Each structure stands twice: as structure tokens, then as C-alpha cells.
Amino acid sequence: MCSTGRWTPGSASPLTWTNSEIVCAGGHWSTPLTKLLKSTYLYQPAAETWPQTADMPYTDFGMASSGANGKLQIVGGSSRNAAGLTAPTNQAQAYDPVANV
DSSP states (O other): OGGGSSOOTTOOOOEEEETTEEEEEEEESSSSSOOEEEEEEEEBTTTTBOOBOOOOSSOOBSOEEEEETTEEEEEOOEEEOTTSOEEEOOOEEEEOTTTTO
16 A cells, blocks of 8 residues: 555555656555555655545556556556445546646
8 A cells, every 4th residue: 555655565556657756546455355445646756755646536456557648547457336346347547646636
């Protein structure tokens, strides 16, 4: 999990380089997968900090990510369905760290 200020195995969060920062979004906090996350953190190398930024619109983990044109693109992964079970998702989104949206 990125908010701890250190690398933690098993969070299933995409880490993507955008501009001069690393973006960490979503993931899960526990096994079994009872705590899914929608939080987003932006690593700032000069300050060596992980401040939290705008949340993703939904919880997700295990998704693919890419950084292009200064934005984070996230595709797929797994989320919780209406029955409360984890299930694959076909959602896609983009995050702009400059606009924080």
C-alpha cells in the first residue's frame, strides 16, 4: 500500500510513471479480499512523499496501467459485483495528476 511511505508487497496496485512522478491507484489491503481500495497516491521524488490525491470513481485491483501524455490510464482488473463478490471488470479510466481528476 502506498500510503505507508514504504513498499509493501501484495497490494495489487498499478504503479505508473507520469511526468516526473509515480502514480499508485486502487488495489486491496487484505487477504482474503475484504478491503478493496479506490485511493490514489502520487509519489513526489523531491520530497520523498506519497500524498493522497483524488480517489478513483470505483474500487479496483489487478488492473493494467499506462502513463501517456502526463495521464494515468487504467483498464480492467477486478472489483466487487452486486452480490459482493470480486469479479473482472471492463471499466477504463484516465487520471490527470495536474488537474487532480
